Amino acid sequence: MRAGDALMVPKLDRLARSVPDARDIGDSLVARSGRLSLGGSLYALADPRSKMFFSILATFAEFEVDLLRLRTRERMAVARAKGKxxxxxxxxxxxxxxxxxxxxxxxEHSIADLAELFSIRQATVHRVMERPTAATPPGTSA
Structure with missing residues (x-):
């Protein structure tokens, strides 16, 4: 960025993953005399009010992301409990x-031959061979 340029971001959660990240980016913009265009509104982060508003928005953005993660984990736990x-x-x-x-x-067969024979990748053949149950073929004792 050059001095006076504006960094355009549609939503704050697209700019930073956490409040400290957002503050670092904001400080970098101030150091470069840049501005932030957030959702069409232009902010000069050197101004104390804009800096405070930016920090509040960053806090809410991080909160929304945390809530989304929490809800996703809860839905996954419910689905796992139902066997889905x-x-x-x-x-x-x-x-x-x-x-x-x-x-x-x-x-008689190489890993490449087995991969071709079973229509799978060689990495899949290796994974099957590494599984504990694959160590001894059925019908034999360990």
Missing amino acids: LKGKQLKLTARQQAHLVEQHATG
Whole structure:
């Protein structure tokens, strides 16, 4: 920014994640003799009233973000309790995983071959192989 330029932001929560971040950005604007255009209103943060108003807005923006996080966590807990939030579904069923482990144990197939055979990425093959249940193929004892 050059002196006299204005930083244009549609909403304060798009400018900073917390009050300290907003204050740092505000201090940087003051040091560069810049102004802040927030939602169409222009503020010169060197002015004490504008600085106070900016701090209040930053506090409310941080409060809104915190409330949103809290509500999201609460909704996720309710969904998890109802059994509707199970996380990402596995690419392979337990049977397919066991078959993959068996194929790997024979030594006939490389990781790349197994990935192509099961239509998955090599990283997925590695994850299946690293799982504790994958260490011993079904039907064998440890």
